[in-house]
Amino acid sequence: MSQRNQDLFERAQLRIPAGVNSPVRAFRAVGGAPPFMERASGAHVWDAEGRRYIDYLGSWGPMVAGHTHPAVVEAVQAAAAKALSFGAPTETEIELAEAICRLVPSIERVRLGSSGTEATMTAIRLARGFTGRSLIVKFEGCYHGHADSLLVKAGSGALTFGNPSSAGVPPETAAHTLVLDFNDLAQVEKTFAARGAEIAGVIVEPVAGNMNLVLPKPGFLEALRAQCSTHGAVLILDEVMTGFRVALGGAQARLGIRPDLTTLGKVIGGGLPVGAVGGRRDIMEKIAPLGPVYQAGTLSGNPVAVAAGLATLKLVEAPGFQDRIESTTRSLIQGLVAEARKANVTFSAQSIGSMFGVYFRATPPTSFAEVMECDKDRFNRFFHAMLERGVYLAPSAYEAGFVSAAHGAAEIEDTLKAAAEAFRLA
Numbered sequence: 001m002s003q004r005n006q007d008l009f010e011r012a013q014l015r016i017p018a019g020v021n022s023p024v025r026a027f028r029a030v031g032g033a034p035p036f037m038e039r040a041s042g043a044h045v046w047d048a049e050g051r052r053y054i055d056y057l058g059s060w061g062p063m064v065a066g067h068t069h070p071a072v073v074e075a076v077q078a079a080a081a082k083a084l085s086f087g088a089p090t091e092t093e094i095e096l097a098e099a100i101c102r103l104v105p106s107i108e109r110v111r112l113g114s115s116g117t118e119a120t121m122t123a124i125r126l127a128r129g130f131t132g133r134s135l136i137v138k139f140e141g142c143y144h145g146h147a148d149s150l151l152v153k154a155g156s157g158a159l160t161f162g163n164p165s166s167a168g169v170p171p172e173t174a175a176h177t178l179v180l181d182f183n184d185l186a187q188v189e190k191t192f193a194a195r196g197a198e199i200a201g202v203i204v205e206p207v208a209g210n211m212n213l214v215l216p217k218p219g220f221l222e223a224l225r226a227q228c229s230t231h232g233a234v235l236i237l238d239e240v241m242t243g244f245r246v247a248l249g250g251a252q253a254r255l256g257i258r259p260d261l262t263t264l265g266k267v268i269g270g271g272l273p274v275g276a277v278g279g280r281r282d283i284m285e286k287i288a289p290l291g292p293v294y295q296a297g298t299l300s301g302n303p304v305a306v307a308a309g310l311a312t313l314k315l316v317e318a319p320g321f322q323d324r325i326e327s328t329t330r331s332l333i334q335g336l337v338a339e340a341r342k343a344n345v346t347f348s349a350q351s352i353g354s355m356f357g358v359y360f361r362a363t364p365p366t367s368f369a370e371v372m373e374c375d376k377d378r379f380n381r382f383f384h385a386m387l388e389r390g391v392y393l394a395p396s397a398y399e400a401g402f403v404s405a406a407h408g409a410a411e412i413e414d415t416l417k418a419a420a421e422a423f424r425l426a
């Protein structure tokens with residue numbers, strides 16, 4: 001057995017904190033050394049030891065069309081040959097903005113940036129600038145990137161490491177963020193009744209994907225919409241993960257909720273760094289230089305990144321794309337549930353669009369508290385057994401999984417074969 005992953009991990013740690021440039025990659029939650037990746041194609045990734053994995057991480061969401069899709073790679077190569085960056089406007093930025101507005105009807109104007117974090121940071125600044133209020137409402141376990149005011153009881157990596165509220169965020173900043181329970185409608189109503197006039201905006205993942213996968217209860221998002229409208233607060237749907245994945249028009253299209261602002265990322269960059277905030281024209285026109293809310297970026301709307309995003313959206317828009325990927329995802333989770341039952345393991349799973357959640361718990365969780373009841377040790381054993389069998393899941397019990405259009409019946413069959421053994425070892 002080659003030692004190369006272990007050697008690279010040790011070398012990385014000499015110069016990069018924990019050897020990684022984003023915390024969950026370090027495998028701290030599940031233990032062991034992470035494979036260092038070298039190349040990818042379709043549904044597969046290959047590590048530095050030449051081992052192939054069926055990939056359900058999808059770079060944490062962006063790779064919905066599969067890895068190194070020829071249309072995306074060609075678009076990137078063509079764009080790169082023309083220019084890497086101008087710092088001046090280009091026609092391709094208009095094309096991406098037009099595509100976003102066409103696919104997500106609540107978006108009338110959109111500003112591009114380079115990450116989801118920038119998008120949510122700008123969205124809450126816009127909500128505050130537009131309303132002249134300071135309070136932001138978020139939900140425990142939802143992750144909206146790593147801006148100060150949003151790193152309070154956050155999900156994803158923050159949750160994985162048991163410190164959902166980051167050090168380095170001044171208490172004065174955190175005090176402007178009210179944290180409520182996802183899916184607790186009564187709490188939302190009570191909070192608005194008490195402090196509605198101070199609330200600038202509510203930010204929520206319409207389908208929570210950073211505390212594993214938690215679906216909104218019927219009526220929950222509708223109540224957020226109604227409370228925001230009544231009290232003059234801005235409703236921000238953070239669709240960085242769900243955009244173009246839960247449905248072509250995002251979770252908002254599937255669930256029938258019209259937000260004031262939407263944040264996007266991941267899929268709109270097709271694997272290169274793109275983020276976006278968009279929405280109501282009157283709110284978006286508060287952004288500089290039209291209005292007083294500042295936002296900027298040296299590489300915003302970067303021509304190579306935009307080309308990757310445009311090529312990806314073109315694939316995602318093709319007739320049948322969403323239906324096919326959704327049914328592949330459904331067959332994966334149905335198969336997993338069946339294998340778990342055969343192995344007598346307490347387990348449940350669910351999916352929406354091409355996102356899925358697996359839970360070592362009898363039923364899918366509907367709240368943060370229920371997510372915490374999942375058997376984490378069992379997940380970790382399952383994770384490693386799957387990894388050894390060539391199936392790459394996100395290395396934490398608190399992450400959602402992603403299927404790409406390149407995953408087909410053969411990959412699902414191989415995954416379920418691995419799972420049949422892994423459940424017995426978990």
Ligand SMILES: *Cc1c(COP(=O)(O)O)cnc(C)c1O
Pocket residue numbers: 114115116117118120143144145146205209210238239240241265266275
């Ligand atoms: C990934 C994610 C972000 C942050 O995006 P980055 O590009 O990692 O900064 C924000 N919100 C949600 C819902 C996400 O899943």
